[in-house]
Amino acid sequence: MAQYSDLAMVAATVAYIVALVLHAGxxxxxxxxxxxxxxxxxxxxxxxxxxxxxxxxxxxxxxxxLLNTVGVVLRGVAAGRAPWGNMYEFVTSxxxxxxxxxxxxxxxxxxxxxxxxxxxxxxxxxxxxxxVFYVDVAPLVPALHSVxxxxxxxxxxxxxxxxxxxxxxxxLFLVRDGAERxxxxxxxxxxxxxxxxxxxxxxxxxxxxxxxxAFPVWTFTIVAGSIWAQYAWGxxxxxxxxxxxxxxxxxxYAAFLHASLTAGWRGRPAAIISILGLLTFWFNFVGVxxxxxxxxxxxxx
Amino acid sequence: MREWLRxxxxxxxxxxxxxxxxxxLALAAIPGSMVPQQRIxxxxxxxxxxxxxxxxxxxxxxxxxxVYSSPxxxxxxxxxxxxxxxxxxxxxxxxxxxxxxxxxxVPARLDRLPAAGVAAxxxxxxxxxxxxxxxxxxxxxxxxxxxxxxxxxxFLREFGNLLFHLSLVGVLVGLAWSxxxxxxxxxxxxxxxxxxxxxxxxxxxxAGAWVRTDDxxxxxxxxxxxxxxFETGRVQRGAARVFDATLTVRDGRGEHTELVTVNEPYxxxxxxxxxxxxxxxxxxxxxxxxxxxxAFQGPQVFLPQxxxxxxxxxxxxxxxxPQRLAFEVIFLPTAVLDETGPHSVFPDALDPEVWxxxxxxxxxxxxxxxxxxxxLNTTGxxxxxxxxxxxxxxxxxxxxxxxLPDGLGSVQFDGYSRWVKLQISQTPGNPLALASVLIGLVGxxxxxxxxxxxxxxxxxxxxxxxxGLDRSDTGIGLEDEVAELVGVIEGKD
Numbered sequence: 145m146a147q148y149s150d151l152a153m154v155a156a157t158v159a160y161i162v163a164l165v166l167h168a169g170x171x172x173x174x175x176x177x178x179x180x181x182x183x184x185x186x187x188x189x190x191x192x193x194x195x196x197x198x199x200x201x202x203x204x205x206x207x208x209x210l211l212n213t214v215g216v217v218l219r220g221v222a223a224g225r226a227p228w229g230n231m232y233e234f235v236t237s238x239x240x241x242x243x244x245x246x247x248x249x250x251x252x253x254x255x256x257x258x259x260x261x262x263x264x265x266x267x268x269x270x271x272x273x274x275x276v277f278y279v280d281v282a283p284l285v286p287a288l289h290s291v292x293x294x295x296x297x298x299x300x301x302x303x304x305x306x307x308x309x310x311x312x313x314x315x316l317f318l319v320r321d322g323a324e325r326x327x328x329x330x331x332x333x334x335x336x337x338x339x340x341x342x343x344x345x346x347x348x349x350x351x352x353x354x355x356x357x358a359f360p361v362w363t364f365t366i367v368a369g370s371i372w373a374q375y376a377w378g379x380x381x382x383x384x385x386x387x388x389x390x391x392x393x394x395x396x397y398a399a400f401l402h403a404s405l406t407a408g409w410r411g412r413p414a415a416i417i418s419i420l421g422l423l424t425f426w427f428n429f430v431g432v433x434x435x436x437x438x439x440x441x442x443x444x445x
Numbered sequence: 446m447r448e449w450l451r452x453x454x455x456x457x458x459x460x461x462x463x464x465x466x467x468x469x470l471a472l473a474a475i476p477g478s479m480v481p482q483q484r485i486x487x488x489x490x491x492x493x494x495x496x497x498x499x500x501x502x503x504x505x506x507x508x509x510x511x512v513y514s515s516p517x518x519x520x521x522x523x524x525x526x527x528x529x530x531x532x533x534x535x536x537x538x539x540x541x542x543x544x545x546x547x548x549x550x551v552p553a554r555l556d557r558l559p560a561a562g563v564a565a566x567x568x569x570x571x572x573x574x575x576x577x578x579x580x581x582x583x584x585x586x587x588x589x590x591x592x593x594x595x596x597x598x599x600f601l602r603e604f605g606n607l608l609f610h611l612s613l614v615g616v617l618v619g620l621a622w623s624x625x626x627x628x629x630x631x632x633x634x635x636x637x638x639x640x641x642x643x644x645x646x647x648x649x650x651x652a653g654a655w656v657r658t659d660d661x662x663x664x665x666x667x668x669x670x671x672x673x674x675f676e677t678g679r680v681q682r683g684a685a686r687v688f689d690a691t692l693t694v695r696d697g698r699g700e701h702t703e704l705v706t707v708n709e710p711y712x713x714x715x716x717x718x719x720x721x722x723x724x725x726x727x728x729x730x731x732x733x734x735x736x737x738x739x740a741f742q743g744p745q746v747f748l749p750q751x752x753x754x755x756x757x758x759x760x761x762x763x764x765x766x767p768q769r770l771a772f773e774v775i776f777l778p779t780a781v782l783d784e785t786g787p788h789s790v791f792p793d794a795l796d797p798e799v800w801x802x803x804x805x806x807x808x809x810x811x812x813x814x815x816x817x818x819x820x821l822n823t824t825g826x827x828x829x830x831x832x833x834x835x836x837x838x839x840x841x842x843x844x845x846x847x848x849l850p851d852g853l854g855s856v857q858f859d860g861y862s863r864w865v866k867l868q869i870s871q872t873p874g875n876p877l878a879l880a881s882v883l884i885g886l887v888g889x890x891x892x893x894x895x896x897x898x899x900x901x902x903x904x905x906x907x908x909x910x911x912x913g914l915d916r917s918d919t920g921i922g923l924e925d926e927v928a929e930l931v932g933v934i935e936g937k938d
């Protein structure tokens with residue numbers, strides 16, 4: 145069972161890499177295309193190619209997600225427990241959820257423009273997971289025998305999905321906003337794939353809405369962790385590196401939510417804060433385990 | 446002067462200041478995750494100071510080893526809370542007023558609102574009443590005037606927002622309460638031994654300023670047994686699998702047996718929480734002195750040095766005569782001797798051994814000065830030599846012993862037992878902090894999911910104008926709702 149899980153994870157990684165290449169093709173083919181279809185129809189072949197690559201990429205991501213999910217489920221079956229006992233299992237589960245959230249917004253809102261970022265994050269993190277973080281299936285240490293473990297991790301993984309999708313939208317915001325500024329300076333219109341992603345205002349709202357969903361979930365993650373810590377260590381907050389960084393992430397996202405409602409902080413500053421929040425989140429997820437020793441170190445590689 | 450104060454207050458309670466304080470708080474929290482912290486790992490702090498003497502000169506006065514109670518960290522969060530309260534109080538007053546104030550008037554030009562529509566029907570009382578009923582069903586508050594209908598929903602958003610921010614103050618009060626009236630101590634107890642809750646029995650103890658430490662809850666406990674099991678399979682070999690401590694507790698509920706494991710503490714009748722924090726091995730020794738009298742008998746706690754519980758400790762026999770004795774001991778639960786020296790290769794006691802060397806010296810005067818039971822002060826002691834002038838080193842399995850040279854006496858390794866490290870704590874602010882956090886979560890969810898919106902209906906000539914605006918950035922479907930309302934006025938379902 146475990147080797148089928150491993151196989152599915154590797155295959156999922158390959159599918160995500162393929163999706164990344166296809167999305168890159170989508171962007172490359174859109175080079176020079178304007179926002180509106182040219183009436184002469186001269187660019188129609190190019191436009192069809194852009195669309196084709198985009199669709200193929202989405203298909204690859206869907207296949208990747210199916211394999212990824214199969215891998216996570218089989219991992220849980222093989223271990224006979226929830227598959228969140230170490231960093232390999234965290235990362236693979238989190239990516240499955242990030243991609244699921246992406247597929248949902250593609251389905252509901254046609255947000256394929258997020259694809260290149262999602263494929264990049266998924267390919268990178270799954271690649272790291274199967275090569276660097278990988279550990280064989282093993283039972284849990286006693287510290288993880290708690291219902292709060294399940295609650296804490298599910299919430300963490302859901303907020304991971306939200307923060308990643310929001311962060312990618314903020315990156316695209318900066319890309320599109322920058323392109324628009326440059327175009328305004330030169331006085332021309334701007335072309336290429338950037339012209340096809342939503343307007344900066346829409347990206348900003350998208351990032352805000354997704355974060356507004358993920359932030360309470362993240363708050364709940366921290367609360368559930370604290371309640372668990374009270375049972376496990378008799379103290380609900382210990383300023384352990386993991387706790388400290390989850391607090392930092394929380395504060396940065398609190399700042400983001402305030403900034404995107406405050407005149408003068410909207411737009412670029414808010415987008416930068418959102419990306420900063422995502423960086424602290426990933427640092428907490430990966431960096432803290434590798435760099436610091438602390439009470440959460442059992443989650444290590 | 447008053448102008449300055451007012452200006453200062455306005456600055457402090459502005460959103461810009463709040464944002465900057467939030468960033469400062471995030472930044473200020475970082476060093477505590479990089480520099481070892483006194484309250485988490487005092488030993489690491491000592492090692493760190495030794496390794497970085499120059500940085501230490503700056504870090505010590507800055508309070509870098511206790512970041513989260515340092516003046517600068519406290520200053521940031523206290524300012525943040527002042528800013529928060531200063532921001533919240535006026536908003537509460539405004540919210541209370543807004544709730545009682547009649548809804549906004551219907552604007553003159555509805556087509557200037559973010560979403561607008563026109564119902565192509567002659568204005569009629571019936572149409573307006575239909576619109577009003579539809580709005581009420583959608584939980585809008587409505588107000589009908591000669592100008593038309595004003596409707597608003599989502600008043601709960603501000604309520605949730607205020608609730609969330611107030612709950613943060615509740616969390617802070619809960620924290621302060623726990624740190625003033627709470628205490629926390631740890632104690633190492635060998636299997637079969639007991640502990641009574643008095644400050645003198647603790648190995649280390651920290652308490653809030655308002656705790657009466659000579660009046661702690663009366664309870665006592667005995668550690669009946671401690672079971673540990675470790676992974677013996679190929680993957681994660683040696684990882685912990687089971688930690689079960691069986692305690693007999695005597696508290697306000699009488700005498701009873703309790704199982705305490707890692708995630709399942711026991712809480713006494715008086716609210717003291719007993720957590721199992723760690724475990725290790727204690728060696729049992731019998732030491733006879735040069736006169737043949739038993740000078741030491743019983744378990745001695747050893748401190749684990751690595752994940753496989755290679756442990757070190759000291760057996761001190763100050764009452765041995767004619768010479769007092771002391772032993773430096775290495776305890777290895779699964780002993781192996783290779784080129785790296787004696788060490789343990791598995792955390793469970795599969796093949797326990799002790800390695801020790803002996804010290805002897807003239808009897809010392811009883812000074813009453815407390816000293817560590819884990820380290821040996823060798824002043825006045827000489828290493829005992831074995832054959833050929835070499836330092837005497839002994840390797841023993843349970844049940845074996847040997848006689849020291851020069852008629853100093855003998856030592857026997859009787860066996861081993863385990864000890865547990867228990868933490869006993871009271872955090873009386875917890876219920877308040879937890880309740881505040883849960884209320885805050887509810888408030889946060891409300892404030893982020895309730896979408897306040899205003900809709901207006903204005904009868905015109907031969908048509909009815911409809912318009913609406915969202916009062917938050919997160920509203921979606923405004924156009925749809927306006928179009929639906931148009932349909933309702935037009936009499937289509």
